[in-house]
Amino acid sequence: MNENVLGIVAGVLTSASMIPQLIKVLKEKNVKDLSLVMLLVLITGVSLWVWYGIMKDELPIILSNAFSVLVNLSLLICYFIYRKS
Amino acid sequence: MNENVLGIVAGVLTSASMIPQLIKVLKEKNVKDLSLVMLLVLITGVSLWVWYGIMKDELPIILSNAFSVLVNLSLLICYFIYRKS
Numbered sequence: 560m561n562e563n564v565l566g567i568v569a570g571v572l573t574s575a576s577m578i579p580q581l582i583k584v585l586k587e588k589n590v591k592d593l594s595l596v597m598l599l600v601l602i603t604g605v606s607l608w609v610w611y612g613i614m615k616d617e618l619p620i621i622l623s624n625a626f627s628v629l630v631n632l633s634l635l636i637c638y639f640i641y642r643k644s
Numbered sequence: 645m646n647e648n649v650l651g652i653v654a655g656v657l658t659s660a661s662m663i664p665q666l667i668k669v670l671k672e673k674n675v676k677d678l679s680l681v682m683l684l685v686l687i688t689g690v691s692l693w694v695w696y697g698i699m700k701d702e703l704p705i706i707l708s709n710a711f712s713v714l715v716n717l718s719l720l721i722c723y724f725i726y727r728k729s
Contacts, residue, residue, distance in 0.1 A: 562696060562699045562700060565692060565695060565696045565699065566696050568692055569689050569690075569692035569693045569695075569696050570689075571689075572685055572686070572688055572689030572692065573686060573689035573690060573693065574689075575685060576682050576685040576686035576689055577682060578682075579679045579681035579682045579685065580678070580679040580681075580682040582679075583677070583679040583682075584677070587677065589676070589677050590677055591674070591676075591677055592668070592669070592672065592674050592675055592676055592677035592678055593665070593677055593678070594664045594665040594667075594668040596664035596665075597661050597662060597663075597664045597665040597668075600657055600660060600661040600664065601657075601658060601661035603657050604654055604655075604656075604657030604658035604659075604661055605654075605658060607650060607653055607654035607657065608654045608658065610650060610654075611647060611650045611651050611654050614647045614650065615647060
């Protein structure tokens with residue numbers, strides 16, 4: 560497989576992986592088994608990838624990670640809405 | 645910040661983000677709110693990143709994503725052990 564195609568497929572999969580998790584949380588309104596630390600570390604990490612992409616001027620890195628930031632921020636908001644206090 | 649340092653910090657954070665999730669699952673033995681589809685898509689994605697790293701001969705990409713494969717495979721095994729049938 561061409562390495563650019565491979566990189567794009569890999570990037571789409573890792574960026575999109577949290578969408579099924581977000582859908583599950585929105586449906587079941589339950590986040591008890593999700594790790595808040597995981598979400599915070601992940602959001603920090605993908606935000607830094609966006610910054611890295613901006614510095615290197617690499618649009619695919621910027622776009623895929625900015626998308627991940629959005630999905631994971633949504634998941635974080637759901638976490639605080641749905642956690643049992 | 646130097647862009648290589650930034651890339652390394654970002655890579656370590658995104659690779660390590662699933663460790664707190666794995667620890668939580670091992671402690672609480674509960675995976676009801678985790679999405680199996682998320683795990684499968686993520687493992688496929690990071691595996692393709694390892695392949696990409698091998699093709700581009702970029703050791704940081706290979707190592708950080710191989711580490712992610714290990715953590716997420718452990719989480720997948722836990723998923724099947726702890727899900728209520």
